[in-house]
Amino acid sequence: MNSKRDSRFFSILVFSFIFLSSFVFSQAKDRLIIESTPDGAQVYIDAVLKGTTPVIIPPLPAGEHMLVIYKEGYENYLTTLTQPKGTIHIDLKKHKGRLKVSSTPMGANVFLDNNQKGTTPLTINGIEIGRHRLVVETPEHEKW
Numbered sequence: 001m002n003s004k005r006d007s008r009f010f011s012i013l014v015f016s017f018i019f020l021s022s023f024v025f026s027q028a029k030d031r032l033i034i035e036s037t038p039d040g041a042q043v044y045i046d047a048v049l050k051g052t053t054p055v056i057i058p059p060l061p062a063g064e065h066m067l068v069i070y071k072e073g074y075e076n077y078l079t080t081l082t083q084p085k086g087t088i089h090i091d092l093k094k095h096k097g098r099l100k101v102s103s104t105p106m107g108a109n110v111f112l113d114n115n116q117k118g119t120t121p122l123t124i125n126g127i128e129i130g131r132h133r134l135v136v137e138t139p140e141h142e143k144w
Contacts, residue, residue, distance in 0.1 A: 030059035033087040034069070041071035041092060045081075053090075060084040073129065099124045103136055111135040 034043050036053040043050045043057075045065050050057050053069070065084050069077040074092040101110050103120040110117045110124075113132050117124050120136065 030085050032057040032060065032081075032084045034067075035087065035089045036069055036071070036077075037089070037091045038071070038074075041069045041074070041077075041090075044068040044070070045084075057084075095129050096125070097127045097129050099127055099134070101134070101136060103138075105138065108136045108138045108141075111137075 034050075034053055034055050034057065039053050041053045043053060043055050045057065045060065045067055047066070047068075060081075065081045067077075067079050067081050067084075067088075069090055069092065071092055074094055077090050077092060099112070101120050101122045101124070106120050108120045110120060110122050112124060112127070112134055
């Protein structure tokens, strides 16, 4: 009698494991994993903060969702997700700056980080934000 009860209990246990496993695995394959380089970026889906990268997001309802990834010092990443599942990896791009240089008299040579960039008046685009060495010089005047 105990063997029948043990057998029934074992059958129920196996069935429960299979049922729960299929539920967990179906949830896992529908989840969304968002990674970024560098890590630590804030992840927003439909304007709701979901965490910081790397982050695992539970299954989302069908339809389009707006994804925004934000990290200070980097350009925001925005896209629309149409099938929000799987793994997404984003390489964030550093903010770039612009430098406008003018001089009196015009025509001074401009060096940025020891590289000649041109003569004044001059606008230099795409400079990584941070510290740089700027030299403006003419043969007749002191370096600045």
